[in-house]
Amino acid sequence: MLTILDLNHRIFAGGRYMDILKSVLTALENHTGEWISGGKLADQFDVSRNTIWRAMNNLIAAGYPIESVTGRGYRLSSGKDVLSETGIKLNLKRPDAYEFDCRGTVDSTNRILKELARDGAPSGTVIVADSQLKGRGRFGRTFHSPPGTGIYFSFLLRPEAYHVPVNILPAIAAVATSEGIREVFGIKNGIKWVNDIYIDDRKVAGILTEAEIDLETGSQAYVVVGIGINVYAPLQSFPEEIKNIAGTVLDGEPRPNGRNRLIAAILNKWDYYSAVENIDECSRLFRERSILKGRDVQVTIGRTTYPASVIDCDDKFQLIVEQIDGTRQILSCGEVTLSL
Numbered sequence: 001m002l003t004i005l006d007l008n009h010r011i012f013a014g015g016r017y018m019d020i021l022k023s024v025l026t027a028l029e030n031h032t033g034e035w036i037s038g039g040k041l042a043d044q045f046d047v048s049r050n051t052i053w054r055a056m057n058n059l060i061a062a063g064y065p066i067e068s069v070t071g072r073g074y075r076l077s078s079g080k081d082v083l084s085e086t087g088i089k090l091n092l093k094r095p096d097a098y099e100f101d102c103r104g105t106v107d108s109t110n111r112i113l114k115e116l117a118r119d120g121a122p123s124g125t126v127i128v129a130d131s132q133l134k135g136r137g138r139f140g141r142t143f144h145s146p147p148g149t150g151i152y153f154s155f156l157l158r159p160e161a162y163h164v165p166v167n168i169l170p171a172i173a174a175v176a177t178s179e180g181i182r183e184v185f186g187i188k189n190g191i192k193w194v195n196d197i198y199i200d201d202r203k204v205a206g207i208l209t210e211a212e213i214d215l216e217t218g219s220q221a222y223v224v225v226g227i228g229i230n231v232y233a234p235l236q237s238f239p240e241e242i243k244n245i246a247g248t249v250l251d252g253e254p255r256p257n258g259r260n261r262l263i264a265a266i267l268n269k270w271d272y273y274s275a276v277e278n279i280d281e282c283s284r285l286f287r288e289r290s291i292l293k294g295r296d297v298q299v300t301i302g303r304t305t306y307p308a309s310v311i312d313c314d315d316k317f318q319l320i321v322e323q324i325d326g327t328r329q330i331l332s333c334g335e336v337t338l339s340l
Contacts, residue, residue: 020045022090024055025257028066028076032256037073062086065256079253081148081232083130087260093268098124098155105147107134109154110208110226116156117212117222123158128263132228143206144242146234151259154226155267159219163276166220167332170195170209171317172274173225175282177205178289179273180265181229181249184258189249190291193310193319193336197229198291202247205229227266231259280315287313292336297321301334310336 023045027036038052045052056074060066062084065077085102089095099122106112109127111134116125129152132145145152162169174195181189181197181204189199197205207227214221230248238246250258273282292310299308299321308321311328319331 018090020047020051021055021058024052025059025064025087025090028059028064028074029256032076033078035069035072035075040073059086076256078256081254081256081258083128083259085128087257088128088264091261091264091268094271097271098126098267100126100128102128103130105129105131105133108132108226109152110210110224113154113156113224113226114210114212117224121156123156123161123222125156126153126267127155128153143208143228144230144234144239144246145228146236148254149230149232149234149248151227151229151231151263153263154224155270157223157225159222162223162274164274164279166211166223168279168317169223169225169274170207171286172279172282173207173209173227173270175273175285175289176266176269177207177227177229179269179285180262181205183269184262184265185249187249189289191286191289192291192338193313193331194317199247199249201291203245204247204249225270229262231262283315283317286317287315292319292338296339298337298339299329299331299334300337301331307339 024041027041027044038049041052042049056066056068063082064084064087065080065082066074067077068074083102085100088100092098106127106129109129109132113121113125113127131147132143132152164172171194174191174197177197178189178191181187187199189197189204192198192203195207195209196203205228207225209223209225211223212221213219230246232250232254233248237243272278290313293312294310296307296309299306306323308323308329311320311322313319314330319336320328321331322328
């Protein structure tokens with residue numbers, strides 16, 4: 001049996017083999033639950049049957065639920081969505097830009113990555129988990145992170161990895177997540193300022209961005225961006241305190257490779273929208289996707305909370321609100337809660 005280290009070396013040592021592996025996986029996904037002969041795949045991709053056999057073994061070693069029967073060929077079993085480094089990298093436009101550590105159950109991907117960052121982990125380090133015991137959201141809230149149904153990952157940014165103001169990184173992450181969901185699953189969604197993703201007025205994703213200062217220089221030492229997404233309905237219902245506001249991206253059975261493709265799509269979108277030349281486009285999408293425009297909210301800044309109505313977002317990702325007395329404010333930080 002190939003180890004994951006052997007697998008990664010063989011897959012990414014040569015672009016041609018990576019292309020074949022990606023093509024084989026795509027063919028299986030397009031015919032999930034159906035048998036495809038190795039000979040047909042070999043003819044389709046102009047390779048030997050032995051190459052197809054090796055590709056299948058590599059995918060199986062990476063965790064893909066692929067069955068093989070002599071005389072029938074191969075098929076990808078439906079109803080399973082396995083997270084794997086290989087599945088993510090096969091869908092990345094810049095696979096060498098990221099270093100993945102895929103785990104089962106952890107306490108918090110953000111906590112683990114911050115610890116690694118303090119020990120010198122490079123920009124582009126990504127921690128992916130199948131579940132979290134202590135998933136966190138903004139302002140110390142918990143983020144429900146059950147196994148097998150969601151995406152929970154954090155990626156590390158050193159100052160050389162971004163060239164935009166650090167305060168807009170959460171908004172860029174929101175646009176990347178929104179766009180990733182649309183690209184992979186074709187599902188429209190909205191952004192609740194500053195970085196929650198909503199579908200049909202239910203929260204399906206949250207983003208927690210944390211930074212640490214280098215005390216000697218006074219500059220950012222690193223930024224950790226953590227993203228949690230409810231892709232499928234949990235096996236048990238959502239906890240009582242969030243069951244009326246939490247939602248999922250998809251209904252029904254898991255889609256093979258769905259979570260891997262979504263993580264890759266979000267990172268691809270991040271690479272694009274965090275580039276300085278694309279910030280205006282990112283800002284436009286952020287404003288267009290806002291679910292708050294024209295709605296009544298409760299604004300909380302520090303210990304002060306007051307009612308307001310949302311006018312719009314500006315081109316700097318700030319929220320424009322109007323208080324009851326007609327006074328307008330531009331918010332660059334704080335918390336906004338929809339008034340029911």
